[in-house]
Amino acid sequence: xxxxxxxxxxxxxxxxxxxxxxxxxxxxxxxxxxxxxxxxxxxxxxxxxxxxxxxxxxxxxxxxxxxxxxxxxxxxxxxxxxxxxxxxxxxxxxxxxxxxxxxxxxxxxxxxxxxxxxxxxxxxxxxxxxxxxxxxxxxxxxxxxxxxxxxxxxxxxxxxxxxxxxxxxxxxxxxxxxxxxxxxxxxxxxxxxxxxxxxxxxxxxxxxxxxxxxxxxxxxxxxxxxxxxxxxxxxxxxxxxxxxxxxxxxxxxxxxxxxxxx
Amino acid sequence: xxxxxxxxxxxxxxxxxxxxxxxxxxxxxxxxxxxxxxxxxxxxxxxxxxxxxxxxxxxxxxxxxxxxxxxxxxxxxxxxxxxxxxxxxxxxxxxxxxxxxxxxxxxxxxxxxxxxxxxxxxxxxxxxxxxxxxxxxxxxxxxxxxxxxxxxxxxxxxxxxxxxxxxxxxxxxxxxxxxxxxxxxxxxxxxxxxxxxxxxxxxxxxxxxxxxxxxx
Numbered sequence: 001x002x003x004x005x006x007x008x009x010x011x012x013x014x015x016x017x018x019x020x021x022x023x024x025x026x027x028x029x030x031x032x033x034x035x036x037x038x039x040x041x042x043x044x045x046x047x048x049x050x051x052x053x054x055x056x057x058x059x060x061x062x063x064x065x066x067x068x069x070x071x072x073x074x075x076x077x078x079x080x081x082x083x084x085x086x087x088x089x090x091x092x093x094x095x096x097x098x099x100x101x102x103x104x105x106x107x108x109x110x111x112x113x114x115x116x117x118x119x120x121x122x123x124x125x126x127x128x129x130x131x132x133x134x135x136x137x138x139x140x141x142x143x144x145x146x147x148x149x150x151x152x153x154x155x156x157x158x159x160x161x162x163x164x165x166x167x168x169x170x171x172x173x174x175x176x177x178x179x180x181x182x183x184x185x186x187x188x189x190x191x192x193x194x195x196x197x198x199x200x201x202x203x204x205x206x207x208x209x210x211x212x213x214x215x216x217x218x219x220x221x222x223x224x225x226x227x228x229x230x231x232x233x234x235x236x237x238x239x240x241x242x243x244x245x246x247x248x249x250x251x252x253x254x255x256x257x258x259x260x261x262x
Numbered sequence: 263x264x265x266x267x268x269x270x271x272x273x274x275x276x277x278x279x280x281x282x283x284x285x286x287x288x289x290x291x292x293x294x295x296x297x298x299x300x301x302x303x304x305x306x307x308x309x310x311x312x313x314x315x316x317x318x319x320x321x322x323x324x325x326x327x328x329x330x331x332x333x334x335x336x337x338x339x340x341x342x343x344x345x346x347x348x349x350x351x352x353x354x355x356x357x358x359x360x361x362x363x364x365x366x367x368x369x370x371x372x373x374x375x376x377x378x379x380x381x382x383x384x385x386x387x388x389x390x391x392x393x394x395x396x397x398x399x400x401x402x403x404x405x406x407x408x409x410x411x412x413x414x415x416x417x418x419x420x421x422x423x424x425x426x427x428x429x430x431x432x433x434x435x436x437x438x439x440x441x442x443x444x445x446x447x448x449x450x451x452x453x454x455x456x457x458x459x460x461x462x463x464x465x466x467x468x469x470x471x472x473x474x475x476x477x478x
Contacts, residue, residue, distance in 0.1 A: 204324075
């Protein structure tokens with residue numbers, strides 16, 4: 001452990017192509033690009049499914065099956081395919097981003113539709129009674145109410161992607177995983193641990209940032225911040241239908257710290 | 263698919279399949295066993311709920327490869343020791359299930375709890391014989407998620423040189439050869455499906471009343 005500390009406090013390890021700053025930027029680049037693509041895919045589909053109540057069984061089944069898929073195997077298979085078919089630099093980066101997107105979509109998608117499906121029917125009816133159209137009900141009532149669950153879906157996706165982007169170093173991409181993989185190859189345990197610690201810090205900091213965003217973005221009427229105790233819409237989901245909601249709950253594991261501190 | 267290659271390496275693949283099964287199963291069971299009392303404590307005492315759930319959330323945030331690498335330094339184990347993987351995955355399972363157990367116990371209707379008190383059940387007996395059985399379906403759902411993720415996470419440990427089905431991915435990558443990779447993915451999915459089925463079966467067998475309601 002002290003070796004890792006020495007490694008981290010050595011200035012030379014922070015600059016240059018193989019330096020921490022560059023690796024961090026690479027890592028963040030993979031993460032943000034794939035999260036962005038996943039959001040564009042998952043949010044609209046999740047919103048439509050939650051709003052119409054169609055195809056929910058199909059989506060949750062698909063999400064569960066995806067969880068069983070070993071990300072390392074998927075990464076290596078797609079990369080090998082990319083190296084054999086795709087041209088130039090996209091041959092390496094494309095497959096990795098694809099895998100990260102595949103991992104990020106299910107938590108966002110299932111939390112979006114679970115959040116919207118769990119909206120109190122009375123609130124929905126009231127919105128309709130006020131003369132809102134279907135689209136207005138979705139954007140003005142359902143999405144804001146579902147926002148806490150949607151953001152915890154994004155947090156789960158973020159953690160998944162940060163962790164898996166580390167593995168991307170195996171297929172000779174950059175990012176913080178390089179230190180772990182190269183450290184292993186060179187028997188440099190200090191560098192390995194330093195890399196692992198950096199990834200963990202990145203994951204925790206990013207998660208806290210998203211939690212902070214949720215704190216300000218979600219309407220106080222929904223978080224129950226004004227109400228004592230820990231009852232929130234999310235708890236309501238669990239009470240209403242424990243078995244069905246359990247799937248959504250699992251995606252929210254990272255949400256815990258926010259509730260503890262809130 | 264090159265079936266000849268698979269045929270020639272059946273013994274090796276079976277041995278990796280076996281170690282994969284163990285490396286994923288042991289943490290799942292250990293994690294559940296530890297999560298039950300801790301989850302019950304989190305449910306009983308509000309202050310411990312906040313502490314335990316915050317800790318669990320923090321732990322769950324740490325990427326698996328990072329934990330596999332850092333644990334030997336903390337435990338003093340060799341980096342090639344499979345124990346690191348077992349402990350890391352047990353921690354993840356525990357982190358996931360503590361919250362599930364606490365919330366599952368919390369979702370038991372208050373009337374049921376009060377009935378148990380009225381019948382003279384002491385808190386511990388009510389917890390073990392009334393609330394815990396009623397919480398089984400939710401805990402089971404959480405356990406399925408933990409078990410399935412463990413199967414996927416075990417394969418990452420191959421990067422540290424701990425042999426299991428993940429080895430097939432590395433071999434395929436080095437040889438530029440799809441057969442082992444596809445075989446590895448299919449076998450991983452098979453292990454996950456077996457765990458999933460076993461847990462579903464256990465939940466079904468331990469909650470006969472759920473079926474009785476549907477039949478009636």
